[in-house]
Amino acid sequence: MQTVTLSADEVREAVTMREAINAVRDGFIGLAAGEFEMPTRTVMRDGQFLVMNAHHRASGSAMTKTLSLNFDRTPAIAGTVVWTETRRTDTLIADAGAVTTLRTGAAVGVATDLLAPADAGRLTLIGAGGQAPDQVRAVHAVRPLRELTVVDTDVRRAEALARMLAPELPATRIRTANDPETAVGDAEIVCCATPATSPLFTEEALPARVHVNAIGAFRPTMRELPDGLLADSTVVIDEREAILEESGEILHALKTGALTEASLTELGTALSAAEALPGGRTVFKTVGVAMQDWAVARILADKFLT
Incomplete structure (x- = not known):
């Protein structure tokens, strides 16, 4: 019996x-x-503690993620x-932060590609x-970026991220801003x-043709998107x-x-559908599900496991 532990x-x-996107x-x-x-998932302390589980029936494998979350x-x-698996006794333990940012970025990459x-x-x-960073990497993996605008109320933080990403995006024009309302005016994503x-x-504030990914609001008290955008868009979600x-x-x-609930389409269903989705504005809303971590x-x- 072996336990492999992996850092971020x-x-x-x-x-x-x-x-990650393909998986x-x-x-x-x-x-x-x-x-x-x-x-x-189990949510405690209004989202500061989360426990998520997924079992894949065909492979007899399971994943459990336990984390604490504090933006400060x-x-x-x-x-x-x-x-863990049923077919072998070896287990693997990995850093939840790295897995979470990777899998969240990957979901955005899948949705953006679609x-x-x-x-x-x-x-x-x-x-x-x-x-x-993984949001940018995921989008760039499926839609090579000509331009990137990093927006944050703290301009110094936006500038720091822009400097960090610049070596990974040598052909991309990168700029920073602190006002989302004006920064989305010419965005395609x-x-x-x-x-x-x-x-x-x-x-x-948005163009008539744009795709929007929203990953930040993961509790009922949080919102990133206006009702009008959701009403005017094809809305795809991770899991109903x-x-x-x-x-x-x-x-x-x-x-x-x-x-209406009927207007929500799960990403897996959309990926499996034969017909093309309508154009115009599209939205992918995700709160994150355990399958992604799995x-x-x-x-x-x-x-890493033999």
Whole structure:
């Protein structure tokens, strides 16, 4: 019996963003096909402690993630991802922060590849926190970026992120801003990665053709997107039960009548559908589901467990 423990750096060295995107895409398709047993995550202290589980029936493998979350510390996410299987006694323990940012970025990469215009190359990223770099890496993996605008109320933090990403994006024009309302005006893709409790911009600020990813609001008290944008867009979500339990902007839009439950399409269903989704504005809203962590953990298990 062997237990392999991986640090954040070791997770990042082992898994590329392209690998994570491919694994998470397959996971969403499997989720839609009923391949997973995945209870809604346990939430304590209003989202500061989370426990998530996923069991993949066909492989007899399971993942459990336990973490604490505090945006006032660095890193904001701390905890462990534990991988176990029925066919062998070896286990793997990985840093939850690295797995979480990778899998969240990967989900955005999957959704952006499905929903964003094929020629999109201008990204506005709102929020320069711990999730932000992998948001950019994931979008860039599926839509090579010509321009990137990093937006944060703390311009110094936006500038620091821009400097960090510059060597990875040598052909991309990078700029910074502190006002989301004006920064989204010429965007082809928008990524929202903030702990906001009210919309970051108005729907009128956006172009007529744009894809928006929203990852930051993961509790009913949080919102990043306005009702008008949701009413005017094709809305794709990660998983219905999780969204209706935790997504503040979706719950708000349902309450006001801007959305109906019937207008929400799960990402796995959209990936499996034969017909193309409509153009115009598209939104991907995710609160994160355990299958994504399982998908990244499976890559690690395949590489490190004999």
